[in-house]
Amino acid sequence: MVKIFRFLKPYIWNLFWVIVFLFAQAIAELYLPTLMSEVVNNGMMKGDTGYIWKYGSYMLLVALGSSFCSIVGSYLSSITGMGCGRDIRDSVFSRVESYSLNEFDKIGTASLITRTTNDIIQVQTLLVMGLRFMVFAPIMCVGGIIMAYSKDKQLTLILAVVLPVMLILIGTLATVIVPLFKAMQIKLDKVNLVLRENLTGIRVIRAFNRLASENQRFEAANRDLTDNAIRVNKIMALIQPAMIIIMNLTSIAIIWFGGHRISQNIMQVGDMMAFIQYAMQVMFSIIMVTIMFVMVPRAQASAARINEVLEVEPGIKDPPESIMSDSQRGHVEFRDVTFSYPGAELPAISNISFNASPGEVTAIIGGTGSGKSTLINLIPRFYDVDSGSVLVDGVDVRQMNQKDLRAKIGFVPQTPVLFSGTVAENIRYGKADATDEEITHAAEVAQASEFITALKDGYESMIAQGGTNLSGGQKQRLSIARALVRKPGIYILDDSFSALDFKTDARLRAGLKKETTTSTVIIVAQRVGTVMDADRIIVLDEGRIVGMGRHKELIVSCNVYREIVSSQLSEEEIA
Numbered sequence: 001m002v003k004i005f006r007f008l009k010p011y012i013w014n015l016f017w018v019i020v021f022l023f024a025q026a027i028a029e030l031y032l033p034t035l036m037s038e039v040v041n042n043g044m045m046k047g048d049t050g051y052i053w054k055y056g057s058y059m060l061l062v063a064l065g066s067s068f069c070s071i072v073g074s075y076l077s078s079i080t081g082m083g084c085g086r087d088i089r090d091s092v093f094s095r096v097e098s099y100s101l102n103e104f105d106k107i108g109t110a111s112l113i114t115r116t117t118n119d120i121i122q123v124q125t126l127l128v129m130g131l132r133f134m135v136f137a138p139i140m141c142v143g144g145i146i147m148a149y150s151k152d153k154q155l156t157l158i159l160a161v162v163l164p165v166m167l168i169l170i171g172t173l174a175t176v177i178v179p180l181f182k183a184m185q186i187k188l189d190k191v192n193l194v195l196r197e198n199l200t201g202i203r204v205i206r207a208f209n210r211l212a213s214e215n216q217r218f219e220a221a222n223r224d225l226t227d228n229a230i231r232v233n234k235i236m237a238l239i240q241p242a243m244i245i246i247m248n249l250t251s252i253a254i255i256w257f258g259g260h261r262i263s264q265n266i267m268q269v270g271d272m273m274a275f276i277q278y279a280m281q282v283m284f285s286i287i288m289v290t291i292m293f294v295m296v297p298r299a300q301a302s303a304a305r306i307n308e309v310l311e312v313e314p315g316i317k318d319p320p321e322s323i324m325s326d327s328q329r330g331h332v333e334f335r336d337v338t339f340s341y342p343g344a345e346l347p348a349i350s351n352i353s354f355n356a357s358p359g360e361v362t363a364i365i366g367g368t369g370s371g372k373s374t375l376i377n378l379i380p381r382f383y384d385v386d387s388g389s390v391l392v393d394g395v396d397v398r399q400m401n402q403k404d405l406r407a408k409i410g411f412v413p414q415t416p417v418l419f420s421g422t423v424a425e426n427i428r429y430g431k432a433d434a435t436d437e438e439i440t441h442a443a444e445v446a447q448a449s450e451f452i453t454a455l456k457d458g459y460e461s462m463i464a465q466g467g468t469n470l471s472g473g474q475k476q477r478l479s480i481a482r483a484l485v486r487k488p489g490i491y492i493l494d495d496s497f498s499a500l501d502f503k504t505d506a507r508l509r510a511g512l513k514k515e516t517t518t519s520t521v522i523i524v525a526q527r528v529g530t531v532m533d534a535d536r537i538i539v540l541d542e543g544r545i546v547g548m549g550r551h552k553e554l555i556v557s558c559n560v561y562r563e564i565v566s567s568q569l570s571e572e573e574i575a
């Protein structure tokens with residue numbers, strides 16, 4: 001929690017003024033009962049109307065002053081708390097953006113969402129309330145006791161009995177409530193996880209008739225969260241009546257003993273009334289601090305979860321002094337590269353060495369899980385190799401600035417990802433300053449212009465979140481156009497033709513060939529037809545290269561390739 005306080009630094013002046021205004025408010029509120037006792041003792045009891053008017057006006061002024069201080073104090077503490085929350089959210093977001101894919105896998109997307117939203121709200125609420133209560137309550141508590149003592153020393157003994165009782169009660173309830181509060185965020189994570197999986201996987205869930213079981217899964221997570229919240233609220237609900245009973249009993253005790261003292265002429269009526277008010281102020285301030293202490297553990301758990309996100313050092317960082325190769329051509333070289341995913345027993349790819357040069361098409365083929373996607377993910381440095389090196393234009397990717405490296409690459413992922421916005425905006429994602437001509441040209445090469453112009457608003461048609469209003473093949477072509485528009489030195493196409501019909505696939509490859517004459521093209525494919533014309537075909541099997549060469553050479557020399565080919569093509573086609 002303390003670590004989170006560093007975000008308060010820019011608001012140090014605001015904090016100062018919050019303290020000043022709340023201090024002034026507390027002093028004013030502590031002064032009011034004394035003024036009231038003056039009105040009662042010297043005005044009402046003696047029938048002096050002038051005195052009542054005079055001190056009544058003072059009371060009004062002090063009350064107005066207190067309200068003013070309260071409003072300004074609340075305003076400033078809200079600005080501070082909310083501003084701080086915004087800064088924490090910004091920091092968390094930027095840190096998460098710098099994560100490598102490993103860190104994403106480690107914390108999990110659902111938890112990252114809860115941490116960026118709900119966890120920060122917990123800390124924010126605590127800051128807003130804490131700034132007020134933590135300053136105001138102690139002043140009211142200590143000031144109230146001093147003022148009550150100044151009115152009547154003996155009557156203060158009542159507080160000496162009541163306050164410990166209150167503290168013991170609160171302490172007992174807090175020990176039960178704190179663990180429940182801490183568990184809240186983890187349970188919320190679980191609800192978010194199930195919800196997220198359901199929203200993204202709704203088609204599969206429906207197709208497999210799993211709605212009922214998914215409902216049950218959500219219900220279980222939801223019930224768990226609700227039960228926990230109800231348990232917390234039951235205890236919270238106990239606190240309020242218990243406190244009211246204690247406060248009322250205290251008032252009765254003060255009136256009882258105070259009445260005796262008044263009849264003995266040791267105390268005045270006004271002082272007794274003031275004493276009651278001071279006792280109430282002291283007890284209220286203890287309740288305020290209690291609420292704070294109940295909120296603190298939950299916010300503390302949230303702060304720890306936020307800090308965890310902020311403290312994870314991205315596994316992939318830019319080198320202190322990056323090297324930028326002079327040539328912009330896009331040569332890719334793998335030198336004896338081995339890579340394993342964290343926690344995996346065996347490497348996903350081992351001892352991979354090959355060269356891919358500009359003007360050439362390098363195709364990677366192999367069975368599912370053979371390591372094709374893993375291999376190409378190492379080029380934009382989504383992961384770092386365990387041993388060996390990946391070089392782009394002669395420079396190890398670890399020595400390059402990530403932004404410069406990725407600027408050289410046009411990446412088309414296996415599952416096309418589109419963003420909400422227009423078709424043109426999605427293509428322009430590849431090059432922010434692309435002209436309309438460049439966009440239409442990229443779409444034409446990607447064989448997308450036909451379906452785009454058939455849309456109601458053409459290039460200005462809206463794409464739904466995740467591209468759900470487009471077919472799989474249309475999404476693939478748009479993501480290819482997005483890569484084409486930036487005219488990169490290296491094209492990486494991860495199984496990007498899988499949803500296309502054979503005719504479109506052939507036309508697209510022909511168009512790409514013309515467009516990429518000076519670039520290095522690396523294509524991952526399952527279909528032999530897609531890779532047959534490549535200048536170099538790399539055959540992967542269980543993460544190792546088992547064959548490399550042209551189609552005709554591999555048919556003769558590589559068993560795995562021959563098996564793949566014969567499973568897809570007829571004898572005549574092979575010949």
Ligand SMILES: Nc1ncnc2c1ncn2[C@@H]1O[C@H](COP(=O)(O)OP(=O)(O)OP(=O)(O)O)[C@@H](O)[C@H]1O
Pocket residue numbers: 105341342344348366367368369370371372373374375414
């Ligand atoms: N993020 C990850 N964490 C751990 N292991 C992974 C991860 N991604 C892939 N793997 C494992 O690495 C191996 C290679 O996976 P990869 O995705 O590279 O295969 P692929 O050849 O592209 O398969 P496909 O053709 O089915 O896409 C697989 O055994 C897979 O289980």
